[in-house]
Amino acid sequence: MTGHPHHQLKARRLGIDTHSEAAIFMHKDCPVCRSEGFSSLNRILVSTKDRSVIATLYQVEGGMLACSEAGLSDSAWARLDLKDGDMIRARHAPTVESLAHVRGRVYGHALDQDALNQIIPDIVAGRYSPVEISAFITACAAMPLSPAETAALTRAMVASGECLSWNRAVVADKHSVGGLPGNRTTPIIVAIVASLGLTMPKTSSRAITSPAGTADMMETLAPVELDSAAIRRVVEREGGCVVWGGAVNLSPADDVLIRVERALDIDSEGQMVASVLSKKIAAGATHVVLDMPVGPTAKVRSADAATALSSSLAATAAPFGLKVRILTGDGSQPIGRGMGPALEARDVLAVLKNDRHAPQDLRARALELAGALLELSGRAPEGGGVALAASALDDGRAWSKFQKICEAQGGMREPPRAPYRKDIEAICDGQVTQIDNRRIARLAKLAGAPFDKAAGAQMHVRLGDRVTRGMPLCTLHAETPGELAYALNYGDANTDMIRIAEP
Amino acid sequence: MTGHPHHQLKARRLGIDTHSEAAIFMHKDCPVCRSEGFSSLNRILVSTKDRSVIATLYQVEGGMLACSEAGLSDSAWARLDLKDGDMIRARHAPTVESLAHVRGRVYGHALDQDALNQIIPDIVAGRYSPVEISAFITACAAMPLSPAETAALTRAMVASGECLSWNRAVVADKHSVGGLPGNRTTPIIVAIVASLGLTMPKTSSRAITSPAGTADMMETLAPVELDSAAIRRVVEREGGCVVWGGAVNLSPADDVLIRVERALDIDSEGQMVASVLSKKIAAGATHVVLDMPVGPTAKVRSADAATALSSSLAATAAPFGLKVRILTGDGSQPIGRGMGPALEARDVLAVLKNDRHAPQDLRARALELAGALLELSGRAPEGGGVALAASALDDGRAWSKFQKICEAQGGMREPPRAPYRKDIEAICDGQVTQIDNRRIARLAKLAGAPFDKAAGAQMHVRLGDRVTRGMPLCTLHAETPGELAYALNYGDANTDMIRIAEP
Incomplete structure (x- = not known):
């Protein structure tokens, strides 16, 4: 079928960003389209000698592409590891077997571990189109995931990527559910708890829809694109880090699913639980505090919803040896003053340096979360966490630790100022x-x-x-x-x- | 917000076929992307002075587009009625309000007529991304549509496009559920029943995934791209026609939904019922026979499923004054001999001309369906339909009528032969x-x-x-x-x- 030499096409990088979805562009009259009977939006198996990827086809007329060429999106180009002028082959993609489980879920059958162990790696490998990912997400929201399905989904997501392990009894972590502008407590919490001897290897994300992610903000203070080995060196030396998670491949399915969930604005409790926990388990965490702003326009809208989510998180986390505590909070206004990487970094520095103009709401929220983490991990008695955290902040230990972490990550720097x-x-x-x-x-x-x-x-x-x-x-x-x-x-x-x- | 002259971009036709989905391509560094904070896969409202469309954004780096240009897919180009060099504006698409109803359905709330009257026109206008259409379809399959929802969906789909009306008490139609190669009974049935005085204005589709649609096959015998007025002239004169339905805009939502349903391979009874009936109701039919091959690899897999579908079809059709009869049949092998437009046309001609080498399975199936239509519409007594149909075929009336229909559609022609x-x-x-x-x-x-x-x-x-x-x-x-x-x-x-x- 693919043996005909005239059925190869010359690869051309078009520079088109389609996120994780691979796309291929071919001329409508090219011999491969005609003989294979391709039409636009077909799913196509694109292969080189060593690699292959399933891509969505867009047919082109006019001068954009020659009939002997195949244009590729950046994601397809990277997955196929192409160089300009390389030859590729294209044929109809084989059936993705795990989609039968997704259809089964649509028709009311539960997903077991085996089914999810097929679905999730297929999603990570780009074998699902966005339309198919949407069907998976919708089916799991329309008939909510059972506790067993949620646990199985979490396990499959953890297994779909790398896992870090730290060889320590207590590894602290923190996560914020639902973005509140300026809510940059993470670097402060890491500095406090690491200065008190806890291990907290924090991997953070860049902004998807917000003015800054924690990684964007932290990058104005120190390098954040560290590989696993470099992260390990920083954490061994300082007990904590604040790095971009993208360089280590933790629960990669989550990144794919979350984009479609946001596009649809569909959340289900089970998927939210699996999303949060899979990242934390893959990062090797044992004790996690969740920051959950509650409000009419926040992700979690009521105290009842927060309680339900809490108990689902705790139940799913337990078999993984993960302890979870949720702190709800007020989501009615931004926290701190700055919104944007450097402006948020200045708020963080002001709190760490005990500047008298530092935003007190940011300080208070960071102390609350750090305190909870200290209590959850047994470093402070119940009710004594906030005072312990405050002491480390007030006497400069946290600030000193933060500077050392920045140095270990590659050198501290001054956030830029806008002209x-x-x-x-x-x-x-x-x-x-x-x-x-x-x-x-x-x-x-x-x-x-x-x-x-x-x-x-x-x-x-x-x-x-x-x-x-x-x-x-x-x-x-x-x-x-x-x-x-x-x-x-x-x-x-x-x-x-x-x-x-x-x- | 859109008042800045430097936020206009010069439209460029890229010649990319994305089916009904509108797509826009912009340089990552173009002033609009930067100032609006666009990123790839965002939904963008693209406007000219008079028109607008919601398109999916793909950002581009490198030389494919200048920073002052916006590349558009064919569908976006057509919807905006652009000429090369026209200026367009782009901003974040406003929230599509009807998506709240889709999310409501995901969370278990039924869809009422009002909700569907918002959802369906939004889908037809291209305001839903494929991912959102997938969520709608999946939600309607995961919790099956109730009879009331099915009726409301049918009504909304009929209202989303044009409707034909014929001013006759009986207007016959026929539909085949699930493709069997070579199953070209339609032209034979039209010729038979029209020769017996029934009105049968048949609109057919082109192939999507098969070697030929009825319209593709018919086009080798006569012109099929007729507008509403021309169709009416043919039907007034000959009582029947076999034309391409794409030139008249009947239930346009169906075409959009069916593509995503096929991509997902998800069928729900309610959606199948609404799909079939909305096209027939919009075409002005009153009596419809459905050809339903049943088999392990067919769309309908068992006699029980066929019975359930029958009763749902009949119940939904009744309030629209539409009578429906379903004929199940064997789906284990192709019908007739030819597969491909001209080869299928030759089979049809052989049956109509009573050629002794004509494929007898095609003849038998066409007689069965024509007979059912004659009985359903009261032209033949129960049990007498097939004999009446056979008499019109055997004595040449059907062949004579078919030639007249071809002439009325623009002139009969000889199907081509492959060299x-x-x-x-x-x-x-x-x-x-x-x-x-x-x-x-x-x-x-x-x-x-x-x-x-x-x-x-x-x-x-x-x-x-x-x-x-x-x-x-x-x-x-x-x-x-x-x-x-x-x-x-x-x-x-x-x-x-x-x-x-x-x-």
């Missing part, structure tokens, strides 16, 4: 009654965050503050005048994102 | 014990069908036939030597697709 700044001012007198997290985050992104490290927004007010007309509510930071103007324009059109009213 | 032919021969003596419909259809497609009208495969044997080594089992027809060789190659590698064994 262009402008205040957004109050348009009337009154009291701040509402802050729209979503639009504030958007403002910071329009100013250039997270791509421009120095860009973003800095808040000057919190809920309940009294303001007078003309007072600065927040300051925009940008690296170009164009982006500053663009964000200002959005601010002018959305003056109600920080609502001021007579109390 | 390159080659037999696939039996490799041993024995009896034909199994025929793989799927691989036989693939063979016909490799030879060039349905794009090359004359190409395909012609069967010479049926189940149970005795053959000796070297006897031709089927003949390949191709328009180029390359395609002939390619199909032969596949035939050689798959000699077991027609299995010969000692009885």
